[in-house]
Amino acid sequence: MEVFSEYRGQIFEAFWTTVQLTVFSAIGALILGTVLAAMRLAPVPMLNWLGTTYVNVVRNTPLTLIILFCSFGLAQTLGITLVDPKSPTSIADSNFRLAVLGLTFYTASFVCETIRAGVNTVPLGQAEAARSLGFTFGQNLRIILLPQAFRSVIIPLGSVLIALTKNTTIASAIGVAEAALLMKEMIENTAALITVGTIFAVGFVILTLPLGLLFSWLGKRLAVVR
Numbered sequence: 001m002e003v004f005s006e007y008r009g010q011i012f013e014a015f016w017t018t019v020q021l022t023v024f025s026a027i028g029a030l031i032l033g034t035v036l037a038a039m040r041l042a043p044v045p046m047l048n049w050l051g052t053t054y055v056n057v058v059r060n061t062p063l064t065l066i067i068l069f070c071s072f073g074l075a076q077t078l079g080i081t082l083v084d085p086k087s088p089t090s091i092a093d094s095n096f097r098l099a100v101l102g103l104t105f106y107t108a109s110f111v112c113e114t115i116r117a118g119v120n121t122v123p124l125g126q127a128e129a130a131r132s133l134g135f136t137f138g139q140n141l142r143i144i145l146l147p148q149a150f151r152s153v154i155i156p157l158g159s160v161l162i163a164l165t166k167n168t169t170i171a172s173a174i175g176v177a178e179a180a181l182l183m184k185e186m187i188e189n190t191a192a193l194i195t196v197g198t199i200f201a202v203g204f205v206i207l208t209l210p211l212g213l214l215f216s217w218l219g220k221r222l223a224v225v226r
Helices: 002-041 045-059 063-077 090-120 124-132 137-152 154-174 179-190 193-221
Strands: none
Touching (some): 002 045, 002 090, 002 154, 002 179, 002 193, 045 090, 063 090, 090 154, 124 137
C-alpha cells in the first residue's frame, strides 16, 4: 500500500473531480433530457423531428468524439472556452467545463429515451381524460405524465447515472485531472499496474455501488401502483 500512501492526496482529489463531473453533468443531462423528451412527445412535427434527430445522432456518436469536439471545435476553433481568459486557472477550468458540456449533451440523449419510455407506461386514458378537461399539452405533461414517468424509471435513470460516472474517465482525453488521468500517470511513474488498477477499481465501486442500491430502493419505494 506504499503507492496509495504516496499518492493518497492526489487520489482523493482526482476522485473528487470525478464526483463533480458526475454531479454537474447529471443535472445538465436531466434538464436537457427532459426537454428533449417533451420535444419527442410534442404534437408539433418540427419539435418532434428535432428531438428525434438529436437523440439518434448523439446516441450513435462515440463520447470521445463529442468531448474532443467540445475541446477542439468549441474552444480552439470557435474560441468558446466558458471561462475568463485572464484567470490563472483558465485552461484547467475550461477543460473541466467543456467536459461537463460534452457529458451533458451525450447523457441527455439516454435520459430522454428513458423518460420517454416512462411516459409510455402511463395509461393512455389518463392523458385523454386530461385533454377532455381542457389541459394543454404542457399541463398534461407537467401534471399527469412526467410525475408518473419519473417514478416509473427511477431504476433505469440510476443505471444512466452509473454509466455517466464511468464515462467521466473520457474527460482525461482533454486533460481533465480526474481519476483516469491520475491512474495513467501513476502507472507510468510506478509501473505497479495491478496495485494501481485495484486502487482505482475499488474507488469506482465505492462511487457506483451505493448509487445502484439507492436507486433500487427509491424505485421500489416510489413505484407507481397500477
